[in-house]
Amino acid sequence: MENFLVLVDIGNSRFHIFKNGEIIHSLKPLKLDGDVFYISVNEKREKEFLALNPKAINLAKFVKFDTSYKGLGIDRIMACKSVESGVVVDAGSAITIDVMDNFRHLGGIIMPGLRAFREAFAKISPKLDMEFTKIDLLTLPTSTKEAISYGSIGAVVRVIESLDDKKIYLTGGDGKFLQEYVGGEFIEDLVFRGMIKTIKEEYENSFAKR
Amino acid sequence: MENFLVLVDIGNSRFHIFKNGEIIHSLKPLKLDGDVFYISVNEKREKEFLALNPKAINLAKFVKFDTSYKGLGIDRIMACKSVESGVVVDAGSAITIDVMDNFRHLGGIIMPGLRAFREAFAKISPKLDMEFTKIDLLTLPTSTKEAISYGSIGAVVRVIESLDDKKIYLTGGDGKFLQEYVGGEFIEDLVFRGMIKTIKEEYENSFAKR
Numbered sequence: 001m002e003n004f005l006v007l008v009d010i011g012n013s014r015f016h017i018f019k020n021g022e023i024i025h026s027l028k029p030l031k032l033d034g035d036v037f038y039i040s041v042n043e044k045r046e047k048e049f050l051a052l053n054p055k056a057i058n059l060a061k062f063v064k065f066d067t068s069y070k071g072l073g074i075d076r077i078m079a080c081k082s083v084e085s086g087v088v089v090d091a092g093s094a095i096t097i098d099v100m101d102n103f104r105h106l107g108g109i110i111m112p113g114l115r116a117f118r119e120a121f122a123k124i125s126p127k128l129d130m131e132f133t134k135i136d137l138l139t140l141p142t143s144t145k146e147a148i149s150y151g152s153i154g155a156v157v158r159v160i161e162s163l164d165d166k167k168i169y170l171t172g173g174d175g176k177f178l179q180e181y182v183g184g185e186f187i188e189d190l191v192f193r194g195m196i197k198t199i200k201e202e203y204e205n206s207f208a209k210r
Numbered sequence: 211m212e213n214f215l216v217l218v219d220i221g222n223s224r225f226h227i228f229k230n231g232e233i234i235h236s237l238k239p240l241k242l243d244g245d246v247f248y249i250s251v252n253e254k255r256e257k258e259f260l261a262l263n264p265k266a267i268n269l270a271k272f273v274k275f276d277t278s279y280k281g282l283g284i285d286r287i288m289a290c291k292s293v294e295s296g297v298v299v300d301a302g303s304a305i306t307i308d309v310m311d312n313f314r315h316l317g318g319i320i321m322p323g324l325r326a327f328r329e330a331f332a333k334i335s336p337k338l339d340m341e342f343t344k345i346d347l348l349t350l351p352t353s354t355k356e357a358i359s360y361g362s363i364g365a366v367v368r369v370i371e372s373l374d375d376k377k378i379y380l381t382g383g384d385g386k387f388l389q390e391y392v393g394g395e396f397i398e399d400l401v402f403r404g405m406i407k408t409i410k411e412e413y414e415n416s417f418a419k420r
Contacts, residue, residue: 042335071337096357099350107349107351109361110360112331112334116331116333120330121304121320124304127251127283140316140318141317143281144320150369151305151322151369154369155321155365156365158365158368158369159365161368162368
């Protein structure tokens with residue numbers, strides 16, 4: 001079964017596809033072979049995807065997750081699900097920062113993604129419309145480029161640092177970049193690990209019910 | 211002379227006018243009587259303003275300010291100019307956070323303003339398009355509304371807190387709101403105080419030159 005297992009994480013800007021141990025990022029939905037399981041945070045993209053893959057199964061209805069957070073995104077649930085204790089950072093269109101303690105979700109924070117920060121600065125003034133640079137958080141910025149980089153990358157780092165001194169797990173497009181500042185472990189397939197765990201739990205559960 | 215002194219701070223979204231001890235915020239340029247001195251960070255708005263006030267004097271050419279920051283905005287210079295030592299936060303379209311030490315500017319950070327954060331979230335997903343709420347930084351958010359508020363207001367607070375333990379001076383449209391989180395002193399006319407100081411210095415300087 002594992003050979004034909006295909007997992008899809010439908011985000012706000014991309015489709016992330018896990019297939020044969022590889023991750024593909026696609027701007028458009030793809031028609032997929034095999035047993036397709038998916039999660040989605042974007043209804044419009046989900047419809048486009050289901051039009052091509054009508055038999056795909058939404059894992060949202062099967063997942064079990066311990067949290068008192070109202071309306072926690074399914075992608076965040078999946079990223080957190082395989083983490084026992086730690087800070088889970090998913091740096092994509094938005095940057096979500098969630099805290100897990102003994103497989104219980106304690107709460108979380110949402111920040112704009114680095115591209116969203118970049119666009120926000122550009123919209124405020126053409127003078128702030130420039131690429132970020134790597135920053136040194138121990139030195140105060142002395143140029144606009146450094147100042148906006150500190151005010152976005154640095155802000156994300158300061159929020160993460162202010163949380164409990166737990167191990168940090170990072171994923172998402174900017175996860176590896178942020179790891180340089182906050183340390184911890186970058187796990188590219190963190191969301192997919194949660195999806196696989198959900199499938200396994202449901203599988204064991206249906207056997208138990210027999 | 212003081213009675214007829216009119217100061218104008220031309221920002222990216224508003225004209226801030228200091229007249230008879232009062233501050234007026236205007237979306238459009240106004241025709242003003244008296245001796246008009248101004249600063250501007252927005253060329254287009256400056257042109258509109260000068261069309262109505264052709265005799266207005268730009269204080270940027272007179273100001274003396276000790277910094278190694280390249281391209282520091284004139285509004286930030288003026289806000290910092292009257293502060294001997296401390297952290298100067300100007301919370302407008304952008305939030306600037308500058309550090310002064312013994313009348314020397316050590317550097318500064320630029321973050322998106324709270325409205326810019328709000329718009330950035332709305333652009334990422336309609337699910338994140340909601341007003342901020344007041345937050346408790348000691349408690350992890352357990353709803354989207356709390357999570358985005360923590361990820362914007364809280365991020366600004368964390369960046370300010372991470373700086374040296376100096377007195378905090380706040381100004382700008384969201385300055386009073388941020389003061390609730392970081393403490394310090396809110397000074398509505400902080401930029402204008404720097405402008406007045408600049409005029410006085412230039413005045414004394416021209417007497418000295420006789």
